[in-house]
Amino acid sequence: MATITRKVPDLTKLPRIGLNNLKDLPGARKAERRKGRGPGSKRGKTSGRGHKGQGQRSRKPRVGFEGGQTPFYLRVPKHGFYNKNAKHFEPLNLGRLQYLIERGRLDVSRPITMYHINKAGGLGNVKQGVKLLGNGAEWFNCKIDIEVSRASQTAIEAIERQGGKVVTAYYNKLSLQALLHPEKYNERLKPRKALPQKSEMPYYLNEKNRGYLLTEEGQRRLSEAGLAGCYVDENGRVAVPGKPTVEGDPPAPTKEEYLKQLATAKRVVKTPYEAAVKAKYGDKWETAV
Known part of the structure; x- marks a missing residue:
């Protein structure tokens, strides 16, 4: 079977690399063509830019300029918006x-x-x-x-x-x-x-979300802030016992009293679907929804 041998240079016989013998490989650097040095250089007189016009000038127009007509980024209508209150988790x-x-x-x-x-x-x-x-x-x-x-x-x-x-x-x-x-x-x-911001309090007061405000530490922090016993009502607002939820409303009851009121209160029609069910079943519409 024929053997293949490769010619590996003996590194010991090569000159030691130093600042005095470092240089680029052949063809790595290309000399720049001189412009405006006569017709024999192929870039003389107008230096390859032609006669007059925008291409002859040293200053180019900005990116997006279309010669004076309405540019593309202004012709296209805007869409969407940036929500400054969005949370990025x-x-x-x-x-x-x-x-x-x-x-x-x-x-x-x-x-x-x-x-x-x-x-x-x-x-x-x-x-x-x-x-x-x-x-x-x-x-x-x-x-x-x-x-x-x-x-x-x-x-x-x-x-x-x-x-x-x-x-x-x-x-x-x-x-x-x-x-x-x-x-x-x-x-x-x-x-x-x-403590959470007012808009985020309902999330951390919800047992479904396992909010920390329902823990012992959270309840202590609420007591320190004067929000002891607060809860989320059916409208998604934070109610504090003894204080009006909205200016002009009566003071909010405790959570236990509020749950009793919900259990005994008559349900109010809120959607067209519920209105249609009430028209069909009469007084028993609450159980039919």
């Missing part, structure tokens, strides 16, 4: 959480917060919090206690099915940075968790 799926646990990056024997997930490399650029999503719920099999900013119902059901616990907590920008990077703050001067 970093997504975290259950499949990713299972991977971090199986790799040993997360300790399931203690409560898991966004700080532990961030240190484990499970998050990207966290701006306003983390939302737990249910992708991978069918193979998630770990019992964990986790605290995040938001959580989908699929993710909550999958964790509680394994005997775990989910708590959704509100963090503003300052308290979120203190949670993710505690080394930057003095322990004595570390900012504590802030």
Whole structure:
């Protein structure tokens, strides 16, 4: 069988590389053609720009200029808008959480917060919090206690099915940075968790969302802020016992009294569908809806 040999240069016989013998490979650099140096250079007189006009000038028009006619970006109508109140949460799926646990990056024997997930490399650029999503719920099999900013119902059901616990907590920008990077703050001067904004209170007062304001710590914070016993009414507004929900309304009752009023109150027609059902069934329309 014939053998193939390659000519490998002996590196010991090659000159030592130094600043005095470094140079580009042949053809790596191409000399620039000189312009305006006579007809023999092929770029003389007008330097290849032709006679007069826009191409002869040294200053080119800006990008998007179409000679004076209405440019394309003005002819096309605008659409959509930017919602300044939108929340941008970093997504975290259950499949990713299972991977971090199986790799040993997360300790399931203690409560898991966004700080532990961030240190484990499970998050990207966290701006306003983390939302737990249910992708991978069918193979998630770990019992964990986790605290995040938001959580989908699929993710909550999958964790509680394994005997775990989910708590959704509100963090503003300052308290979120203190949670993710505690080394930057003095322990004595570390900012504590802030109460949610008025528009976000209903989410964290809802048992369906496992809001932290229903926990012992959340109730204590509400008491300190003068919001003890607050709840969400049927209109989605936060009601504080003894205070009017809207200016001009009577003081709101306690949560127990409010639930009794809902149980005994007569249902009011709110939609065309309910109006049609009432016209068909009469006084028994509430049970038929």
